[in-house]
Amino acid sequence: MKIIKRNGQEMVFDNSKIKNAITKANLSVDDVSKRLSEAQIDKIVAKVTDECTSMGRAVGVEEIQDFVEFGIMEQCAFEVAKNYITYRYIRQLARQVNTTDKQIFSLIDCQNEEVKQENSNKNPTVNSVQRDYMAGEVSKDLTKRFLLPEHIWKAHEEGLIHFHDADYFAQRMHNCDLVNLEDMLQNGTVISNTLIEKPHSFSTACNIATQIVAQVASSQYGGQSISLAHLAPFVDVSRQKIKKDVENELIEACGKADPEMVDKITEKRVRAEINRGVQTIQYQVITLMTTNGQAPFVTEFLYLGEAKNEREREDLALIIEETLKQRYDGVKNEKGVAITPAFPKIIYVLEENNIHPESKYYYLTELAAKCTAKRLVPDYISEKKMKELKEGNCFPVMGCRSALSPWKDENGNYKFYGRFNQGVVTINLVDVALSSGGDIKKFWKILDERLELCYEALMCRHNRLKGTLSDAAPILWQHGAIARLKPGEKIDKLLYGGYSTISLGYAGLYECTKYMTGKSHTDSEATPFALDVMKHMNDACNKWKAETNIGFSIYGTPLESTTYKFAKCLQKRFGIIPSITDKNYITNSYHVHVTEHINAFDKLKFESQFQALSTGGAISYVEVPNMQDNIEAVLQVIKFIYDNIMYAELNTKSDYCQVCGYDGEIQIVEDDDGKLVWECPNCHNRDQTKMNVARRTCGYIGSQFWNQGRTQEIKDRVLHL
Numbered sequence: 001m002k003i004i005k006r007n008g009q010e011m012v013f014d015n016s017k018i019k020n021a022i023t024k025a026n027l028s029v030d031d032v033s034k035r036l037s038e039a040q041i042d043k044i045v046a047k048v049t050d051e052c053t054s055m056g057r058a059v060g061v062e063e064i065q066d067f068v069e070f071g072i073m074e075q076c077a078f079e080v081a082k083n084y085i086t087y088r089y090i091r092q093l094a095r096q097v098n099t100t101d102k103q104i105f106s107l108i109d110c111q112n113e114e115v116k117q118e119n120s121n122k123n124p125t126v127n128s129v130q131r132d133y134m135a136g137e138v139s140k141d142l143t144k145r146f147l148l149p150e151h152i153w154k155a156h157e158e159g160l161i162h163f164h165d166a167d168y169f170a171q172r173m174h175n176c177d178l179v180n181l182e183d184m185l186q187n188g189t190v191i192s193n194t195l196i197e198k199p200h201s202f203s204t205a206c207n208i209a210t211q212i213v214a215q216v217a218s219s220q221y222g223g224q225s226i227s228l229a230h231l232a233p234f235v236d237v238s239r240q241k242i243k244k245d246v247e248n249e250l251i252e253a254c255g256k257a258d259p260e261m262v263d264k265i266t267e268k269r270v271r272a273e274i275n276r277g278v279q280t281i282q283y284q285v286i287t288l289m290t291t292n293g294q295a296p297f298v299t300e301f302l303y304l305g306e307a308k309n310e311r312e313r314e315d316l317a318l319i320i321e322e323t324l325k326q327r328y329d330g331v332k333n334e335k336g337v338a339i340t341p342a343f344p345k346i347i348y349v350l351e352e353n354n355i356h357p358e359s360k361y362y363y364l365t366e367l368a369a370k371c372t373a374k375r376l377v378p379d380y381i382s383e384k385k386m387k388e389l390k391e392g393n394c395f396p397v398m399g400c401r402s403a404l405s406p407w408k409d410e411n412g413n414y415k416f417y418g419r420f421n422q423g424v425v426t427i428n429l430v431d432v433a434l435s436s437g438g439d440i441k442k443f444w445k446i447l448d449e450r451l452e453l454c455y456e457a458l459m460c461r462h463n464r465l466k467g468t469l470s471d472a473a474p475i476l477w478q479h480g481a482i483a484r485l486k487p488g489e490k491i492d493k494l495l496y497g498g499y500s501t502i503s504l505g506y507a508g509l510y511e512c513t514k515y516m517t518g519k520s521h522t523d524s525e526a527t528p529f530a531l532d533v534m535k536h537m538n539d540a541c542n543k544w545k546a547e548t549n550i551g552f553s554i555y556g557t558p559l560e561s562t563t564y565k566f567a568k569c570l571q572k573r574f575g576i577i578p579s580i581t582d583k584n585y586i587t588n589s590y591h592v593h594v595t596e597h598i599n600a601f602d603k604l605k606f607e608s609q610f611q612a613l614s615t616g617g618a619i620s621y622v623e624v625p626n627m628q629d630n631i632e633a634v635l636q637v638i639k640f641i642y643d644n645i646m647y648a649e650l651n652t653k654s655d656y657c658q659v660c661g662y663d664g665e666i667q668i669v670e671d672d673d674g675k676l677v678w679e680c681p682n683c684h685n686r687d688q689t690k691m692n693v694a695r696r697t698c699g700y701i702g703s704q705f706w707n708q709g710r711t712q713e714i715k716d717r718v719l720h721l
Contacts, residue, residue: 001673002058010058012673015049018068025072025084034079036072044071055571056674057564057584057708063572136167143169147464152457159569160450162426162562163457164505168221172468174500175222176398177482180418181230184212184480191215191475201241202270205234206277210284216481217296219473222421223345223399223700225299228319229306231277235270235315242269271318278322285344286331296343297700301396303349304361305383320348320364324378328371333656333692337663340654340694342701346378347396350642369634372650373627376694376701379619379649382642389612389646397647400558400699403617405551407498418482419500423461425454426505426557428566429512429533430586434574436516443516444536451504451540458502462550466492498551503616504541505557507566508586509533510593515580522592522606534590534613541615553616556589558698563588564709585713588698589618594713600624600720601640608645619699620648622720627652633721651696651717658692659685666693668715676711 001013022044026036036044048067052059065088072081143166144153156163165175188197191211199205209226216224243266250257250265285298302320307313327346330338348368354361368378383394391406395416398404402421409415427450436443470477470485477485483494494500513521513530521530534554541552559566563585570581587593590610592603600622607620627634627650634650641648655666660683669679671686678693679686694703695714706714 001053002675003052003064004058004060013049013052013059015045018048018064019045022068022072022080022084025087026077026080028083028087029079031079034077036075036077036080040075040077044068044075047071053674054576057568057712058675060568063568066572139168139170140166148460149456152453152460155453156457158573159428159566160431161428161454161457162505162507162557162566164424164426164562165221169461169464172465172472174220174465175421175423175503176402177216177220177222177224177420177476178396178398178404178417179212179216179224179226179481181209181212181226182417183484185209185230185234187480189475189481190479199234200237201273202231202234202238203273203277203280205231206280207284210281210288212475212481213285213296213298214288215475217298219476219481220420222402223297223299225301225347225396225398227301227303227306227396227417228323229301229303229312229316232307232312232316232319235274235318236311238273239266239270242266242273271322274318274322275326278319278326282323282326282331282341282344286341297345297399298343299345299347299396299399301347301349302378303351303381303383303394303396304353305349305351305394317361317364321367324348324364324367324371327375327377328367330375333658335658337656337658337661337692339656339692340375340701340703342694342703345400345700347381348378349381349383349394350638351383351394355639355642365638366631366635369631369638370628372638373631373634373652374654376650376652376654376696379647379699380638380641381647382645384642385608385644385646389615397617397619401617401619401647402501402503402555403553403615404501405498405553405615407551418480420482420494422465422495422500422502423458424503424505424555424557425457425461426507426559426562427451427454427537428508428570428586429506430508430515430566430570430580431573433512433515434570434577434580438516440516447533447536448540451537454504455540455544458504458544458552459548462495462502465495466490468492496549498545498549501551501553501616503553503555504537505555506537506589507557507559507562509590509610510587511580515577520593520596521590522596522598530590531609531613534610538613538615554614555616556611556614556618558619558700559586559588560697560702560710561707563698563713564707567709583712583716584709590614591620594623594717597718598720600637603720604637604640604645604648611646618647620645621651621696621699622648623651623717624721625652625719627721637721649696649699654694656692657683657685658690659683659687666691668711676708676715678705 002010003013004010019041022041029035048064048071051067052064069081069085072084147169155161185205186198196208199208209231243262246262246265247257285296288296304313304316307316331341333339353359354365356362371377386394393406393414398421404416404419407415432447432450433443435446468491470489470491471487476482477491478487509530510521513526517526517529519526521527537554541554544552566586567584574581576582590607592598603622604620611618611620637650653665656663657680660680662680662682666678667681668676671677677686678688678691680691685691688705694701
């Protein structure tokens with residue numbers, strides 16, 4: 001069994017240290033009659049050891065000290081307890097003199113387990129990642145001590161809410177973007193004080209796009225999305241240039257240029273350029289390292305419906321086809337073996353001209369299905385369902401799921417590209433339920449109190465961005481990614497009127513419903529309660545929106561490390577409650593619990609009603625086995641998505657053991673200390689540096705492994721097909 005020290009370092013559990021601490025507190029009591037006996041001390045140590053073991057995870061020092069306090073009190077040794085608590089308080093004050101030094105040194109030495117597993121797409125041994133984490137620790141310290149009200153930070157630390165990305169809050173940075181790539185390519189932009197004019201070829205446009213992506217990623221902390229439709233016009237630019245070259249070559253070689261031959265050679269070269277351009281995007285995105293220590297979290301939007309004419313649609317189809325083919329092939333690891341990359345994330349839009357076997361572009365959907373079965377991507381948006389929910393519009397989410405609300409400019413035209421999300425604060429619905437003790441009236445009262453807490457925290461995010469000058473991130477605010485403001489101009493006008501959104505996240509709807517009703521929210525008797533909770537949060541957002549003119553919306557939080565944090569906080573506050581706090585994770589947003597047996601179609605249909613209420617973004621998934629030999633079944637799921645739910649994905653596995661070459665599923669097992677570790681079932685390799693594992697974390701692919709809570713959640717997942 002392991003413990004997590006205050007600096008994040010993981011150590012082997014040693015109950016002799018517990019006994020030493022109790023003994024010291026015991027001897028500090030002058031009156032011998034009020035001291036504990038040796039047998040009582042041993043009893044406390046044994047109980048604390050059992051409590052730590054029963055947690056099924058590495059226990060924090062603070063949790064152990066809480067167990068010790070309760071154990072001493074149970075023995076009625078109140079003087080000993082007082083001295084123990086006093087000593088603990090004095091040590092806490094001493095630590096508060098400087099709260100960041102030990103954290104920083106432990107992450108530099110790669111000993112901070114919490115930081116090492118905080119982000120499944122960051123390698124914590126790399127200098128650039130460590131620099132980002134060091135800056136993040138300082139930012140969190142400033143946020144805690146100066147920037148947030150004390151009660152907000154206290155609620156964050158206790159797991160009542162989660163104030164996302166506190167490690168970036170000291171800077172005036174925001175969350176996610178829909179990059180206006182069209183404006184930047186068609187009208188030019190500026191990167192690092194260098195004017196970038198409208199490109200004269202498709203390959204150049206792709207190269208510029210990757211530079212824009214890298215610059216944007218270094219200016220905010222969330223995901224960003226670009227549309228391949230914005231690159232499509234440059235295919236014909238290249239075509240016309242290539243055609244002239246071909247004509248000249250044929251005339252020079254043959255004395256004449258046969259039109260049919262010209263067109264044939266031209267299209268062959270156009271496809272070659274598309275191949276090079278798409279490859280540029282894929283490899284640049286994977287190999288670029290931004291200032292936050294990871295590859296850009298970028299999503300590519302593949303939507304034929306965005307093309308402005310038939311020529312452009314045909315060219316866009318060529319780009320989409322090449323994008324899917326290259327992702328299907330994967331990228332080579334250091335051993336030269338093709339593996340599944342985490343980025344770019346890909347969203348493929350299902351529409352009437354690609355969803356039916358007789359549709360013109362059905363071949364693209366078939367290719368997408370093959371890619372999904374092998375590489376976990378693309379994800380799927382149903383044009384039909386999205387238009388039903390978004391005032392007749394279909395557009396990409398920002399990053400992994402954050403969705404804009406429809407917004408019109410002064411001319412009454414809908415606008416989506418060039419907009420962004422200000423940030424997220426998540427409410428822990430499980431804590432609301434447990435705090436109510438199952439009393440329904442008390443539940444709604446506490447929910448309102450916690451929502452007001454979230455509102456106050458969200459306004460801190462909003463007010464932190466107010467007054468930001470466009471000079472803080474020229475690529476965003478001055479050169480077209482979001483806006484074209486003047487130097488020195490404030491971004492404030494972009495924070496109001498719904499132009500940008502700000503998100504109320506939520507987590508644990510399943511556990512919340514289970515505790516309050518005794519049933520899963522999939523049970524017809526419990527579903528109305530779960531829906532009422534969603535509607536109540538929507539009502540709160542609508543109220544805040546009306547009062548402030550700010551675009552509040554509710555958001556199905558993609559808990560990554562936070563699922564573990566919330567679980568630990570719930571166990572500390574309420575103990576182990578079967579089916580509620582007995583796991584080291586809580587359920588993402590409205591999702592069906594990962595252990596619940598339900599078929600893929602019923603799951604998607606059930607979750608669609610909650611997705612419709614999660615207006616600020618949500619994604620559903622179904623867990624499937626290896627489907628590479630059953631593409632027809634994948635296509636059936638895709639067709640069901642088109643007819644029933646706005647945004648969904650299929651989760652499969654894509655692994656490789658570098659020791660023995662095994663490319664089946666790498667498994668999760670318990671080591672001798674009870675810790676969950678990854679193991680090759682063929683050669684039993686457990687060295688994470690010698691294996692490639694890709695899993696859907698919570699809407700996006702992770703490839704750098706996860707904390708114990710998320711790892712347990714991945715292990716517990718059941719198949720839906």
